Amino acid sequence: MAYVAVKGGERAIDNAHAWLAEDRRGDPAVAEIGTDQIREQLGRAVDRVMAEGSLYDPDLASLAVKQAQGDLIEAAFLVRAYRTTLPRFAASAPLDTVGMAVRRRISAVFKDMPGGQLLGPTYDYTHRLLDFALEVGFTPQAPAEMPAEGGEMPHVHSILGHEGLIEADASGGGEPGDITRTPLSFPAGRDIRLQALARGDEGFLLAMGYSTQRGWGGTHPFVGEIRVGEASVCITPPELGFEIDIGDITVTECQMVNQFQGSKTQPPQFTRGYGLCFGHGERKAMAMALVDRAMRAEELGETVSAPAQNVEFVLYHCDNIEATGFVEHLKLPHYVDFQSELETIRRMRADALREMEGTP
């Protein structure tokens, strides 16, 4: 057989891209989906792409979801690769989540508290029965409305804090780090850990958080509160010298309240795990709070033995863009390495067979 060198990689790539575009469009007899439809009707997907893509822009995230055919990790990757090229004009002030316009806020530790419980738009108490009415499409009834109560909604820990029952907010400790500019190094501070978790894969954090509940680094968690709503982003341009509000972003925040036995220097006190992500993502924020608390094991004098408590393990593996790249790179040719393995294993087998024949 004559050997034909495998040429034509360029043509193959062009053809593959053309086929991909056709595949993405699907049946041309079906109307093309608009990015506005994705933004408005697939909001949770858009939110997840913004959170893991680490860029708050619902329009770009919707475009990414469309371009990636709904593959949300691929979409987050598109957003990340775009984000990295953007200039940075300013750093925002810390988000004021106490003052945010809350549309959902629940606590599992108090029946009622200042600001009250607000169920908001949630799947929590839906019965998971496929709703065939959605197949044909329908206009939902207008939900009941009531005037918003003015005033701030204090965090639950500030209620417990009056008695010293729960640890106070950690002190700022200067400028927070940024893993998109400075490589990870260990020990990693909580600022770095929270940044990595906020960008981290929801599925990974979910499994890690779940593992702490099943005994792999238990933290005795209670949902202090979860809130979803719009928070103002404020910056102070140097030429103005005062703070201005540049817009609102939707965020989900979870304050987890965890048991702590106390130590020689500290009386028993509740500790906290924290989760925050772009958009409406309660599962992500809760899992993040569980893992954040688990990773504080060393700081709190607990035994570090479970995966979720191992900061290096969690931070090096929570990023799905890194993970998917490296897992999927196994698709790339490895013939050279495989060839060297072939030669090695042939040699090892020859040695082994000789020995087996030599023995009576």
Place this chain on the structure above:
Amino acid sequence: MSGYNFAYLDEQTKRMIRRALLKAVAIPGHQIPFGSREMPLPYGWGTGGIQVTAAVLGPDDTLKVIDQGADDTTNAVSIRRFFARTAGVATTTHTAEATIIQTRHRIPELALREDQILVYQVPQPEPLSKLESSRAETKRMHGLAEYGLMHVKLYEDITRFGHVSISYDYPVMVAGRYLMSPSPIPAFDNPKMDMMPALQLFGAGREQRIYAIPPYTRVVSLDFDDHPFRTTRAPHACGLCGASDSYLDEVVTDDRGGRLFVCSDTDHCETRRAAGHVGAEGVAA
């Protein structure tokens, strides 16, 4: 390409990478952390090498990109196109014509020169990673030049198999100080790194590390006096050009055990055939 800087990365980022490269050249074989950026190609597909190439590439450079020694493998095509598109530089498949060669898994057969730079794509820069999973710990081991663990691994291989079983990514000592991963090149290529006239740069994007071997630096593959390092290649001559000293790919030609062995370095093979060398299965050029 409009909307993007020359070679994609902004100049500030390139400066940050060049600083890391200078540090790397000053401390041969030592891994320098750098603020690796998200690239429009996936992690694990050469983002480290691409960032290093982007940082050293100038408009007058001629770029060659190889994967598995070949210029026409799909990922090599994709990376070469990326730079042709974002930097508009000249590209070549001829090793001798290139000023910068980005590679995955091979070192070209043709000896490189002082005016060339070889950029390696590195998946895992930490040579101790399979023996010690914590980077905080391996950093300490490098600091103390505490490499006993690797010697024990080689020793255990020898007691078990009679020889070291590592066939690629075979660890090397650089300038007598740092243990270094040569990237997953076959051990066959390791000797080419030693005293190479060209500058060798290594980029690991996902792991955020850069390291380097300056020209004419001692690079020694780990071994023992009574078990010296040795390389392996398929014991054949290239079916197309007849070369008996190049690294070979094994191509399966049928389902009855038929094999054809050909040079993995496509430029090497083509150059030899153009010069009139013909292998057993080849056709005269």
